Amino acid sequence: MRLPRIPTRGAGPANFEQIWANLPFPAFVLNRADQLSQTNGAGEQMVKISAKILRNRSVGSVFGEDSVIADTVAQARAKSGSLMQYNVDVALTDLQPARCNVHVGPLGGDTDDLLLIIQPTGVAQKMSRSLTHMAAARSVVAMSAMLAHELRNPLAGISGAAQLLAMNASDEDRELTELIQEETRRIGKLIDRVEHFGDDRPTQRSAVNIHDVLDRAVRAAQAGFASHVKFSVDYDPSLPDAAGDSDQLLQVFQNLIKNAAEAVDGTRGKIKLRTSYNSGVKFAVAGKRTENLPLQIDITDNGHGIADSLISEIFDPFVTSKSNGSGLGLPLVSKIITGHGGLIDCDSTPGRTTFTLRLPLWQENMGLL
Ligand SMILES: Nc1ncnc2c1ncn2[C@@H]1O[C@H](COP(=O)(O)OP(=O)(O)OP(=O)(O)O)[C@@H](O)[C@H]1O
Numbered sequence: 335m336r337l338p339r340i341p342t343r344g345a346g347p348a349n350f351e352q353i354w355a356n357l358p359f360p361a362f363v364l365n366r367a368d369q370l371s372q373t374n375g376a377g378e379q380m381v382k383i384s385a386k387i388l389r390n391r392s393v394g395s396v397f398g399e400d401s402v403i404a405d406t407v408a409q410a411r412a413k414s415g416s417l418m419q420y421n422v423d424v425a426l427t428d429l430q431p432a433r434c435n436v437h438v439g440p441l442g443g444d445t446d447d448l449l450l451i452i453q454p455t456g457v458a459q460k461m462s463r464s465l466t467h468m469a470a471a472r473s474v475v476a477m478s479a480m481l482a483h484e485l486r487n488p489l490a491g492i493s494g495a496a497q498l499l500a501m502n503a504s505d506e507d508r509e510l511t512e513l514i515q516e517e518t519r520r521i522g523k524l525i526d527r528v529e530h531f532g533d534d535r536p537t538q539r540s541a542v543n544i545h546d547v548l549d550r551a552v553r554a555a556q557a558g559f560a561s562h563v564k565f566s567v568d569y570d571p572s573l574p575d576a577a578g579d580s581d582q583l584l585q586v587f588q589n590l591i592k593n594a595a596e597a598v599d600g601t602r603g604k605i606k607l608r609t610s611y612n613s614g615v616k617f618a619v620a621g622k623r624t625e626n627l628p629l630q631i632d633i634t635d636n637g638h639g640i641a642d643s644l645i646s647e648i649f650d651p652f653v654t655s656k657s658n659g660s661g662l663g664l665p666l667v668s669k670i671i672t673g674h675g676g677l678i679d680c681d682s683t684p685g686r687t688t689f690t691l692r693l694p695l696w697q698e699n700m701g702l703l
Pocket residue numbers: 589593594597635637638639640644648653654655656658659660661662663664665687
């Protein structure tokens with residue numbers, strides 16, 4: 335099939351072939367026997383087969399005879415019209431099924447060809463999940479102010495009284511007063527963490543070298559809680575600076591690395607830090623301008639993974655699977671990242687858990703968000 339040329343004006347040569355090749359969604363043209371006659375670049379990437387080799391292979395042999403795609407094509411043929419299937423799982427051999435919208439419709443003109451477009455919806459869903467985290471973090475902000483105010487004074491009283499009792503106590507009783515003090519210290523630390531949420535000042539952004547901050551987080555982890563873990567890095571050396579608050583981002587990386595270190599198995603534990611530049615990711619927050627989020631940071635561990643029943647809630651406050659966990663690490667991470675105008679998400683299977691952060695680029699004249 336030859337694609338017709340678009341009449342061009344001013345901006346230089348542009349034609350349907352270019353548009354077809356650069357369409358960001360997998361797209362395929364099917365001939366009247368439902369064989370693939372054309373495939374664009376995104377389509378080749380999706381099925382991991384070149385357009386040349388795909389030519390004249392049937393839809394069923396590429397996507398599966400019983401697949402949603404083969405079924406949608408058959409239905410579109412039967413009614414000689416267009417069909418759109420929303421949020422269906424498209425599975426390809428040896429790949430995880432991906433949630434997609436599938437469109438099949440006549441290509442028009444004087445042919446019986448069909449146009450098949452597959453639009454992955456995963457990114458959009460992840461973005462809306464991230465917005466939910468923002469709402470959860472806001473509810474913690476309100477509660478934290480009350481908690482900190484109400485708990486600090488009585489706690490100081492309990493700790494002081496235990497100190498007084500300890501002065502005249504027998505050895506046996508002193509053990510108990512020490513226990514009281516130890517536990518009040520623990521509650522004090524918890525209040526400190528909760529109070530982080532109460533800090534509602536806008537994020538002061540400056541140019542941040544992400545690799546420096548990641549390295550600081552790794553060094554601190556290796557000297558302490560993650561001394562048993564093997565770290566590896568895969569940094570994009572040309573990664574530009576992020577727009578961020580380096581102290582807050584350090585907290586983010588420390589929390590994610592701590593969770594990873596707590597999930598991995600004794601001596602076989604591995605944590606991998608990867609950075610990359612991904613120019614295609616944009617994110618619009620209601621009422622705010624669109625942010626470009628090209629800086630990607632992946633923190634991957636080979637630990638036990640997150641249970642399916644927990645994964646949709648891990649960014650909510652007080653969700654924990656640990657006997658001594660507060661469930662405040664990830665909500666704080668989420669609050670900081672969304673405060674940066676960024677995105678965070680997580681993919682987890684047993685043996686491989688990845689937290690992905692996306693952050694905006696530093697530009698001159700940025701400052702207060
Ligand atoms: N890398 C990971 N691997 C497996 N599970 C994880 C990972 N990261 C987070 N989780 C799960 O998410 C839960 C919430 O994490 P979060 O950091 O918010 O709280 P926590 O680690 O339990 O407690 P805290 O961070 O306050 O000490 C954890 O209890 C754990 O079940």
